Amino acid sequence: MLRRLLLLAACATLLAAMPARAQERVVNVFNWNDYIDPYMVQRFTRETGIRVRYDVYDSLETLEGRLSAGRSGYDIVVPTSEPTFSRLARAGAFRPLDPALLPNLANLDPALQRQVAASDPGNRFGVLYLWGTIGLGVNPERIRALAPDAPMDSLALLLDPQHARRIARCGITMMDSAADVIPTVLRHLGRDPNSTAEADLREVERALMAIRPFIRNFSTAGAIEALAGGQSCLAFAYSGDAIQAGVRAREAGRGVTVQYVAPREGAQLWFDLLAIPADAPNPEASHAFINFLLQPDVMAAITNHVRYPNGVPASRALVAREVAEDPAVFPPEAARAAFFTIGPVPQAAERARNRVWSRFKAGR
Known part of the structure; x- marks a missing residue:
């Protein structure tokens, strides 16, 4: 009996001394909601033996707060290039990538990589995952019934109070993110989307307050269901979210139509990057997961599922035809000419923007 107890104790000591990954290989992922093909996550585990713990967030503010606090416990995060990724990278929040563990980096689009390098010099910390624009998710039939003269291809549909007042009857959802909304409002007002001028910010606040009575709810993640279910007929949303809403609405067969509109004034272009927290x-396992995602067939499956374009050109031939030929998913070059990107904003200006946003949400 004593010998058996001694043997068990020795085994327990040996297991405790073994690295955690020898007992269980795991990767902890923190990503946007509805932003991956779940079957690809299952396939990764089957092929590598690495289990995936998967959590989701619905705003850049949530992600940044979690990483800024430290000890997040995550191995992969997916911040947007500006302003979140660049700010966190400057703060030392990310581990440099090891190219030797990422042979599939060769699959990425060099032109897009050069654009991303504006936020990640040398592409040291981030790997391009998906990209898209910010614009309007619309139910055209319901909007035309209430506001037949409203411009369906313009930000004025949302930001002009005379249109928003009428459309409010069928529901307006506003993205809950100052970082995403304010640059677009600046663009609509004819200002530099990166402006930090106090006078420009006052104009933004006036424009937002003018439509505040007509906003039904603030939600980033909830825009998909609000549009697809008919609770909202207009949403300021990410392109793929509005497109996903249209797919779900068709599948539900309840007569709801949803389309994505990239505003003629220009839509904000963004890039989401896979990054590894410093701790x-x-x-x-982080590198293994990233390298797996960069395979053309994997990225094609993800684009098919979430309706966002990716950074791997070879995947395009594997994307479903109705997705690959959808100009809302893959905008033509002429449309992309009007897109704009944003840069980092100084901390003081960021605080000022957040105060404007708080007053806008509160309605006072």
């Missing part, structure tokens, strides 16, 4: 507990 990631499983950096080898």
Whole structure:
């Protein structure tokens, strides 16, 4: 009996001394909601033996707050290039990538990589995942019934109070993110989307307050269901979210139509990057997960599922035809000419923007 107890104790000591990854290989992922093909996550585990713990967030503010606090416990995060990724990178929040563990980096589009390098010099910390624009998710039939003269291709549909007042009857959802909304409002007002001028910010606040009575709810993640279910006929949303809403509405067969509109004034172009937190507990598993995602067939499956374009050109031939030929998913070059990107904003200006946003949400 004593010998058996001694043997058990020795085994327990040996297991405790073994690295955690020898007992269980795991990668902890923190990503946007509805932003991956779940079957690809299952396939990764089947092929590598690495289990995926998957959490989701619905705003850049949530992600940044979690990483800024430290000890997040995550191995992979997916921040947007500006302003979140660049700010966190400057703060030392990310581990440099090891190219030797990422042979599939060669699959990425060099032109897009050069654009991303504006936020990540040398592409040291981030790997391009998906990209898209910010614009309007609309139910055209319901909007035309209430506001037949409203411009369906313009931000005025939302930001002009005379249109918003009438459309409010069928529901307006506003994205809950100052970082995403304010640059577009600046663009609509004819200002630089990166402006930090106090006078420009006052104009933004006036424009937002003018439509505040007509906003039904603030939600980033909820825009998909609000549009697809008919609770909202207009939403300021990410392109793929509005397109997903249209797919779900068709599948439900309840007569709801949803389309995505990139505003003629110009839509904000963004890039989401896969990054490894500096204190990631499983950096080898992080690299394995990123390298897996960069395979053309994997990225094609993800684009098919979430309706966002990706950074791997070879995947395009594998994307479903109705997705690959949808100009809302893959905008033609002429449309992209009107897109704009944003840069980092100084901390003082960011605080000022957040105060404007708080007053806008509160309605006072």
